[in-house]
Amino acid sequence: MKGKKFQRFIKRIFDIVVSLIVLLVFLPVWIIVSVLIKATSKGPVFFLQERPGLNKQIFKVYKFRTMKPGSDNMIKGQEVMKDDDRVTAIGKLLRRTKIDEIPQVLNVLKGEMSLVGPRPERIASLADYDDEISKRLNMSPGMTGLAQVSGNIYLSLEDRYKFDVYYVEKFSIWLDLRIILRTVGVVLLGEDRYVNKCLVDINHGGKEVAATKEETAEK
Template sequence: MEGKKFQRFIKRIIDIVVSLIVLVPFLPVWITIAILIKATSQGPIFFLQERPGLNKQIFSVYKFRTMKPGSEKMVKGQEVMKEDARITSIGKLLRRTKIDEIPQVLNVLKGEMSLVGPRPERIASLADYDDEISKRLNMSPGMTGLAQVSGNIYLSLEDRYKFDVYYVEHYSLLLDLKIIIRTVGVVLFGEDRYVNKCLVDINQSAKEVAAIKEESVSK
């Protein structure tokens, strides 16, 4: 337990340092992107939406706006696909490169998010959470996560939840490092490149429980 607490402390330090590196030196780039968003479509530069975070605490998540005004209404569990007509011209590039998520470093600095963790969902999704799915709220949500580097929009909602719960139950700094490295690959090559190329076996916990039960019976 103490080891986990220390790792979470180190995780927070890394969150702050990396966020500052992303935010400060590249500020001129983010200003240029903001100008492009405003010049190519009507609407605000940023998209803000309330999401549940650690222990269901509600916070406003920041993103560069990539969709036309009024497009925020979505079917629950249905991801925005690459050719969605609601995406703006500059939005396609921002979503493809994940640059639209960059403003979330502000959430990370505020302690509302982490660089790595389960992606924050809409508040309405909480109504469908059972005890198992609720485990994903036991850690701060992340800018990237295990599900996001394992197929993301190509995964079913059920499998995304399984990846999130696995991450919470098996958290380590090494797993975070693997996810960050894979995230670079997702940005360079696209999410479809990693379909069926999971970093972990999300059924591992169930297998471990089954093995323990089998061992108990054999004794």
């Protein structure tokens, strides 16, 4: 237990340091992206939406707006795919490169999110949570996570939940580092490249897949 608490402390320090670096380094990108969003579509630069975080605490998640105004009404569990006509032209690029997620470093600095953790879902999803799925709320939601680097939009909602619960139960700094490393690959190569290439096998007791060398080679 003490080991886990220490690792969570290190995780928080890491979150703050990396988020500050990203905030400063990507400041020119923030400006450019903001101008492009305003120039290519009507609506605000940022998309804010309430999401449940650690222990169901509600907070507003920040993202660059990638969809047309009024397009945020979605069917529960249905992801926005590449050819979704609700996504703006610049929004497709932002989603593909994950740049739309960068403003969430503000959520991380505020302690509402972490760099790595279960993705924050819509509040309406809480109605379907059972005791097992609710475990994903025992850690702060993340900008990236185990499900996001294991197929993400190509996974079923049930499997995404399984990855999230596994992460919460098996959390370690080492697992976080592996997820961050894989996230770099997802940004560079695309989510579809990692379909059926999971870091853990959730169908066989959560056994970790020894794919570190393979991932490094791909990058």
